[in-house]
Amino acid sequence: MIRRIVLPGVVAMAAGAQLAAQAPPAQPSSRPTAYAITNATIVPVVGARITNGTVVIRNGRIEAAGAGVATPAGITVIDGRGLFVYPGLIDSGDRMGLTEIGSVPGGQDTQELGQFNPQNDVITAVNPSSVHIPVTRANGVTSAITSAQGGMIQGTAALIDLAGWTPDEMATKGRVAMVMTYPRVGGGGGRGGFRGGQGQPDGAEAQNRQVQELYGYLRNAKAYNERANPAIKNLAFEALGPALKGEVPVIFDVQTEAQIRGVLALADTFKLRVVLRGATEAWMLADTLAARKIPVVVGPLTSVPSGDAPYDAVYANPGVLAKAGVQIAFQTDDGGEGDARNLPYNAALATAYGLDPEEALRAITINPARIWGVADRLGSIEAGKVANLFVTNGDPLDVRTQVKHVFIRGQLMDWDDRHTQEYQKWRARPKPQ
């Protein structure tokens, strides 16, 4: 039995979408709103580790963190002796809240019809009651970039916290980026079922046509957004306004070198701020990406190389990028298979093949916070930040490590998830006669 903490009651929420500016709503009276984690090793991720440190959590925020921090009177104390405090992990790409059971179409809000859906606002379809949410946060993953898939423009991505009563409450940033997929020639690589990595070629001609369609669509959207008062409103083009003005980045889901080159050309043409995602062949362009300061969300590392690429190409890609000076983050690409909780083990695979372990940790905490423009609120253990953090008995990249406590917006999460429920129920089954 590893998860000893079972707290009664429901998960309480600290704040809404405008978290930074608002005081949290009233909490159920039975739940504490202030905690001190004492005598713990604090891993702030920015700056050195602090031994025998105390983290004070109050009103959804980290009030103080450090070695000389006093424990305020009347506060709920968690003895952190022998334990470690890490900032909550951020999965930079999955479909959290959009899908429940892979084979059941009724639960799928992952894919709209058609190629171009910039007007689709993903936060609309995030189901706060998804059973995937508590299961995922139980391993210290407290935030996720969720977005749809399919076609060339999928709509917005949202940065959500993995707790909350409503989608808007969950959203730290509801429209954190626009998501696009750059057309690709050929298949191969990827997550790999029983015949993983053996996709069918899509054909160069079809790819070329699609690229032209994407350029055409963006050119029309740009022209629309440059008009002062369009006579007929076009909600799709309007939704692309922030991305075309460089106010939000565009996530490009890509794999191959050719796709990445295509994205760079597209970014030049339309002056887009780009975040590459997937990007298994980004290592080929590491210096270029570093020079152009283009962040890369790698992953899932739980995939196989395409074609005849070296056996370790997927695992070694993040290390090559980081060494070249590219800012990297990780995604699990969890489409409802339950992989989001394994985010730290994606990072671990990269450390086995060249990525510095400290950088691996930053790539699932402070780096994504910076990439998604929320480093003032998330990504590290620092006074003033939102109290998204977790307490472990060891390195979170090590599978054997146990997560002891998870906080989201200053609220201690309980362990009442689908998996612990089933475990406890059936473990107590009497031996059959």
Place this chain on the structure above:
Amino acid sequence: MMRTALFALPLAAGVLAAQTPTPAPADTSRRPLPVLKVDIPPAATLVAITNATILTASHGTIENGTILIRNGKIAAVGKDLAVPAGAQVIDGKGKFVMPGIIDAHSHSAAESINEGSLSNTAMVRIEDVLREDAIGLYRSLAGGVTTLNVLHGSANTVGGQNAVVKLRWGLPVDSLLFAGAPPGIKFALGENVRQTNVPQTPGRTPRYPRTRMGQEELLREVFTRAQEYQAEWKAYEAAKTQRRKDAKMAEPIPPKRDLQLDAMVEILEGKRLVHAHSYRSDEILMLLKVAKDFNFRIASLQHVLEGYKIADEIAAAGTGASTFADNWAYKLEAFDAIPFNAALMAERGVKVSINSDSDERARRLYQEAAKAMKYGGASEEEAIRMITLNAAWQLGVDKLTGSIDVGKDADIAIFNGHPFAPASRVEMTLIDGRVFFDRNKAPTLEALIEAMKRRPRANTTSGGPQ
């Protein structure tokens, strides 16, 4: 889910009108990369792995230990072993050595896996469709895997005859087969057999069975036929014996040979191991009842994601359970899957293995096995056994491989750290004492980048349109 964009949908109309087509970047995805060719050095008659931390999987951990390998078999294991002159020495200083990983559920190397036309295709054989050049084999080898159970898919209630292989990369296809592994067969229950999760071809008649009741009936039907067929052959053999004593007796006529029923009879006679794809507790109990009624044992339940609900029944049947570490929710029958499954079944006395069912998971099964420690508190050695000795037992090869013990095949994985530690990777993989993977000589990304630097390609730093 593969992150492959879907382009099959109709395009948004009207958007492109009056646009001047922009020249698209040229296709550069078909770049020249070196074709994978790895030299496999010949086997040495005498090999010593020295000064290593040895995770035996059977009798604990040996610090600063040595393994002596003679003619492909483990000849000695322990501390303070003298290294005989002439031995090929592998310096294990700072390294962790464990038995070669055994994946009890794989489809790597199979050219095709489902003969989906009938509900019972006991006559088809994976052995006939193996490929020695499937890249997944090499990648698994690079993840410390030495033995695979290559199974048919789950389209049919009775899928076909599996093949247990060793990953002897670079050798002819027949070299893959694991001599000494008992024959086996794949069964499948539940959603996949019902074909309810796959798009139906219009006009095609649905194939029986469409329900779990039908699956039980089909099994009872085919085993009843098998018993009759078995009786016909027994009668024929008896008649032949009789005729040797009685020359006046007419020559008995042999029954018509039926390859499908031959395989089913082998199951009844305990000569062919059943590996049964199954998810829900009810269907598993059904299968155990059928096996009991026909007096044979299920060797392993595959996937068995609800095994934790009926661990006592599985243990009592002497059946193994080969499961995923933590995959769930990909279909309805996987919605009750929990990551505690492996540890909870083991706690109740089931011999549990963790399998891959994928080229991807196969190459990091050591990471998957560690999850049995995290969820449910399996011991380290128990977790190691879940990808070695227990899998070997399920495949009937535990006397030959699966642990570091004297007399067994020298199937060994060498890591640069503890296999469960986050930054660990496989440095070397040996099968029968022969080094089939050596990271120092392998075509790595690092080596490729070095080679590309020496031979620069045009345009590698330009991000513009081509």
